[in-house]
Amino acid sequence: MVFYLIGLGLGDVKDITVRGLEVVKKCKRVYLEAYTSILCYGLDKQQLEAFYGREVIEADRDLVEQGSDVILENADTEDICMLVVGDPFGATTHADMVLRAKQLGITVKVVHNASIMNAVGCCGLQLYNFGETVSVVMWTDTWQPDSYYDKIAANRQRGMHTICLLDIKTKEQSIENLMKGKKIYEPPRYMTCAEAADQLVKIADRKREAGLETAFDAETQCVGLARVGWDNQKIVACSLREMTNVEMGDPLHTLIICGTLHPIEKDMLATFPL
Amino acid sequence: MVFYLIGLGLGDVKDITVRGLEVVKKCKRVYLEAYTSILCYGLDKQQLEAFYGREVIEADRDLVEQGSDVILENADTEDICMLVVGDPFGATTHADMVLRAKQLGITVKVVHNASIMNAVGCCGLQLYNFGETVSVVMWTDTWQPDSYYDKIAANRQRGMHTICLLDIKTKEQSIENLMKGKKIYEPPRYMTCAEAADQLVKIADRKREAGLETAFDAETQCVGLARVGWDNQKIVACSLREMTNVEMGDPLHTLIICGTLHPIEKDMLATFPL
Numbered sequence: 232m233v234f235y236l237i238g239l240g241l242g243d244v245k246d247i248t249v250r251g252l253e254v255v256k257k258c259k260r261v262y263l264e265a266y267t268s269i270l271c272y273g274l275d276k277q278q279l280e281a282f283y284g285r286e287v288i289e290a291d292r293d294l295v296e297q298g299s300d301v302i303l304e305n306a307d308t309e310d311i312c313m314l315v316v317g318d319p320f321g322a323t324t325h326a327d328m329v330l331r332a333k334q335l336g337i338t339v340k341v342v343h344n345a346s347i348m349n350a351v352g353c354c355g356l357q358l359y360n361f362g363e364t365v366s367v368v369m370w371t372d373t374w375q376p377d378s379y380y381d382k383i384a385a386n387r388q389r390g391m392h393t394i395c396l397l398d399i400k401t402k403e404q405s406i407e408n409l410m411k412g413k414k415i416y417e418p419p420r421y422m423t424c425a426e427a428a429d430q431l432v433k434i435a436d437r438k439r440e441a442g443l444e445t446a447f448d449a450e451t452q453c454v455g456l457a458r459v460g461w462d463n464q465k466i467v468a469c470s471l472r473e474m475t476n477v478e479m480g481d482p483l484h485t486l487i488i489c490g491t492l493h494p495i496e497k498d499m500l501a502t503f504p505l
Numbered sequence: 506m507v508f509y510l511i512g513l514g515l516g517d518v519k520d521i522t523v524r525g526l527e528v529v530k531k532c533k534r535v536y537l538e539a540y541t542s543i544l545c546y547g548l549d550k551q552q553l554e555a556f557y558g559r560e561v562i563e564a565d566r567d568l569v570e571q572g573s574d575v576i577l578e579n580a581d582t583e584d585i586c587m588l589v590v591g592d593p594f595g596a597t598t599h600a601d602m603v604l605r606a607k608q609l610g611i612t613v614k615v616v617h618n619a620s621i622m623n624a625v626g627c628c629g630l631q632l633y634n635f636g637e638t639v640s641v642v643m644w645t646d647t648w649q650p651d652s653y654y655d656k657i658a659a660n661r662q663r664g665m666h667t668i669c670l671l672d673i674k675t676k677e678q679s680i681e682n683l684m685k686g687k688k689i690y691e692p693p694r695y696m697t698c699a700e701a702a703d704q705l706v707k708i709a710d711r712k713r714e715a716g717l718e719t720a721f722d723a724e725t726q727c728v729g730l731a732r733v734g735w736d737n738q739k740i741v742a743c744s745l746r747e748m749t750n751v752e753m754g755d756p757l758h759t760l761i762i763c764g765t766l767h768p769i770e771k772d773m774l775a776t777f778p779l
Contacts, residue, residue: 320624349595362636
């Protein structure tokens with residue numbers, strides 16, 4: 232039969248498509264990819280089960296990466312689906328699942344949905360004016376990578392905007408628990424727009440102090456987005472320096488570093504003041 | 506009250522989200538943005554009306570661009586929505602509508618959905634490995650622009666893939682009807698992957714004949730996608746030279762020029778042979 236990958240979109244249970252909901256209701260087993268992004272604090276298994284009237288099996292990273300054959304078991308004779316926040320092809324892991332299914336001769340179908348990669352258009356910046364997307368990782372005292380700087384710089388040199396996907400730390404263990412071998416995890420941590428802006432300003436400052444030309448600085452225009460697609464979504468357009476003090480509220484946050492702004496983009500950003 | 510922009514996604518009537526459908530059913534007036542992309546041959550007003558059990562008002566380009574106040578009439582006291590294929594922020598026009606609504610003090614809410622800009626992930630190329638998106642226009646005998654070449658080149662120099670959105674000609678008039686002032690329009694024309702590949706190979710050939718280094722040539726890997734999100738979607742990965750002869754079937758087509766391929770991307774593309 233068919234292995235379905237079904238996107239859940241960005242908001243709540245009702246952001247599944249009508250077609251996606253029909254597929255969920257007819258599938259023999261319903262998996263929920265449970266380790267990325269907003270599932271940790273927004274949607275949960277119980278909500279989804281109540282809405283679908285179906286049992287939902289949580290598939291953590293181990294199950295998806297190592298045990299995909301468990302998920303795909305009997306998919307040649309029964310319809311199986313896996314639910315994914317956003318669009319199913321936001322993460323490499325799903326490509327692994329698709330490849331494995333195809334190797335097993337199982338038909339794969341995708342029910343697409345919104346992802347942060349297209350929904351950022353709601354701030355008024357045009358999607359075709361975006362360059363490469365970057366991931367910004369949380370710094371520690373001893374590990375402060377800045378490799379994403381070059382990509383933002385390359386985008387800005389061409390006038391392009393940059394989506395910065397902000398770090399999420401889940402299933403972290405304290406050093407104590409790690410040494411004791413205890414599988415006790417710290418609460419998930421989500422990087423904020425303010426933290427990301429602060430890191431970016433520091434990177435630019437260090438480049439400048441090293442005598443280098445910088446592709447952006449504290450005065451560069453940026454856009455903070457929080458909870459895109461939710462009823463309480465928040466969008467703020469300001470400088471990177473100002474963003475370091477903006478409280479965007481609950482996760483998930485996404486930061487955009489602007490490139491060259493077109494007049495209509497400027498007008499749209501003006502509707503999202505500090 | 507609220508002016509809603511509701512994305513319809515890429516496929517059929519059932520690709521609206523459950524939340525989107527609830528909004529449509531409660532709105533006082535339901536507009537359908539009728540002049541872009543697939544509405545011309547896929548979804549139509551009658552299908553939507555039957556599925557929603559509601560009257561749907563077609564909003565052509567004139568109405569959206571010049572008459573947005575007609576659409577927004579009474580939106581301060583009644584809920585109004587406009588349906589848009591894909592995600593609502595795929596086109597600049599919707600930014601205009603949003604700005605106008607905000608000027609009038611009307612609350613604007615967006616129900617996001619999949620768009621071709623994120624759904625192309627289904628071919629296995631990672632979304633964060635894409636650079637700037639380009640639009641490829643149909644050549645005529647006397648007008649053969651190639652400005653998108655430089656953008657594809659800049660993407661490839663950084664190893665990035667490029668989405669080529671292919672030209673759609675709607676409401677074209679024959680020279681005869683134009684001169685007679687008759688508002689009779691030719692059937693819509695949709696550029697195919699084969700046509701786009703042919704133009705791109707010609708551009709590369711001309712650059713090379715002019716003694717220039719080229720960022721791609723006839724042997725460069727590309728991916729053709731047709732009817733993404735439909736049940737009969739088709740994906741083919743091959744060289745640009747091969748793509749000039751591939752029959753992808755009904756519109757809409759999208760062509761991707763590959764940058765540097767990661768191993769998992771290569772594995773995925775291998776599942777879409779000629």
